[in-house]
Amino acid sequence: MNGFRPDPGTGRPTRLLNATNLVAGYAGTGSSDVIAVDDVSVYLDEGEVLGIAGESGCGKTTLGSVLSLTARPPLYVRSGTLEIDGKVQQLGQGHKVPRTWRGSVVSMLPQGAMNSISPTMRVRHLVVDVMRAHGGVSKSEALDRASDRVKSLGLPARVIDGYPHQLSGGMRQRVITMISTLLNPRLLIADEPTSALDVSSQKALIDMLKQMLDTRIMSGVIFITHDLPVLRDVSNRIAVMYAGRIAEIADAADIVDMPRHPYSAALLNAVLTPDLETRKRRIHGIPGSPPNLAKPPDGCRFHPRCGLAMPECSTTTPPHVGNDLVYAECFWAAKNPGMAVPVAQLTVEDVGDTEDLVSTGAGTDVHRDAGLPAGKAG
Ligand SMILES: Nc1ncnc2c1ncn2[C@@H]1O[C@H](COP(=O)(O)OP(=O)(O)O)[C@@H](O)[C@H]1O
Ligand code: SF4
Ligand SMILES: [Mg+2]
Secondary structure (H helix, E strand, C coil), rough: CCCCCCCCCCCCEEEEEEEEEEEEEECCCCCCCCEEEEEEEEEEEEECCEEEECCCCCCHHHHHHHHHHCCCCCCEEEEEEECCCCEEEEECCCEEEEEEEEEHHEEEEECCHHHCCCCCCCHHHHHHHHHHHHCCCCHHHHHHHHHHHHHCCCCHHHHHHHHCCHHHHHHHHHHHHHHHCCCCCEEHHHHECCCCCCCCHHHHHHHHHHHHHCCCCCEEEEECCCCCHHHHCCCEEEEEEEEEEEEEEHHHHHHHHCCCCHHHHHHHHHCCCCCCCHHCEEEEECCCCCCCCCCCCCCCCHHCCCCCCCHHHHCCCCCCCCCCCCEEECCHHHHHCCCCCCCCCCCCCEEECCCCCCCCCCCCCHHHCCCCCCCCCC
16 A cells, blocks of 8 residues: 555546557567557556566567657557557657656656766766756756755765766766656656676665655656566556467466466566475476567467466466456466466476576666766766
C-alpha cells in the first residue's frame, strides 16, 4: 500500500499508465524485421514500481524505449496506445508525439547512462542543458531547481559544481537519476539502473527512488533489471518478458512463491527461492536460449524450451489467464487454475550458480536516451 490517492469512483489506486497493444520492431531487410515488442499491454497504478525481468534479448530495453517515447531508427513503433494520467497518445506512423511528453510526462534513465555522460562537462551544465531543452526555463531557474532537488534528496551540495568523473559510480548514478527527473515526470523508466553498482550503492539508489515516489517527484517507476533479488525488493509487481511478449505479471512476492508460467518459474524461482538447495539447481525446463525474433516459434514462443508443453502449445497462441494487472499467458496456467508451476516436475541439475539464467541485455545509445546533451567543453 502506498500513500497515493485512490480513485474516488472505484476506491482503488488511481491508474497512472495504460499502455495497450504495443508493437515495435527493428527494421531489417524485406520481411525480416525483428518484432521485439509484440502486442504488449502494460498497466501501472500510481505509487507502483513495476519490475521487468527476462533473459537478454527478450525485449525489455525495446519496451522501455517505446514507453518512454525514445524509439528511433532502426527501431520503429508500429502501433499502440499510451495513456498516462488520462492523456492519450496514439503511437505509430503518422502519429506525432508532442515534445512535452518526453522528460515531463515520461522520462527514461537508459542502460549505462552513468558511464556515458561527457567527462568534460560539469553537472551544472548537464542540468542547464536538460532543463533548457524543454523550454521556458532560464539558466538560474534550472540551477535553483537542481540545487533544491539535491538538498531534498540528501545529496551533497558540491555535486552540482563537480565533474561526473569526480563522483563515485553510485553517486554518479544518483545524480543522473536526479537530473533525468528534474521535470517531475509522471513516470520514470529505469533500464538496469543498479547493474553496475555495488550493494550499498544499489541500496542508496533504490532508497532515493522510493523517496522520490513518496515525495511525488514522480508517480510510478518501471524498473528493468536482470538482478532478480533487487527486483523483488524494489517492485510491487514483476513482469516477466519472453521473446517480445509478457509471459506473466504478478505481485512480486507471489511470483516467487507461486509462479503460474513455466518461464517465470525457471527464471525467478531458482534465483529467488529462500531454499538454498533449490537455489543451487538449474531448472532444466529452459534449455537453449530465446528465439530469433525475426522468426519466432508458432504457438507459445516458449514451447521449444518448456518442460510442461502440451500439443496445442506449438500451434496456438496461449490464452490470457487473469486480469490486467496479474496474469499469465499459458495453456498450463489455464488448465490448472490457482496452482503454482510444479517446479519439482521440471528436471533439475546441480549447478551451484544460476547467474547465467539472466543477463543484462543489449546496449543502447544511452547518452541520447537520457536526454543528456552530447559532450561539450565545460
Ligand atoms: N539495433 C538493433 N537492430 C536490430 N535488432 C535489435 C537491435 N537492438 C535490439 N535488437 C533485437 O531486439 C530484441 C530485443 O532486444 P532488447 O530490447 O535489447 O532486449 P533486452 O533488453 O531484453 O536484452 C533482440 O532480439 C535483439 O536482437
Ligand atoms: S503455453 Fe505451453 S509451452 Fe507455453 S509456457 Fe505454457 S505450458 Fe509451456
Ligand atoms: Mg536491455
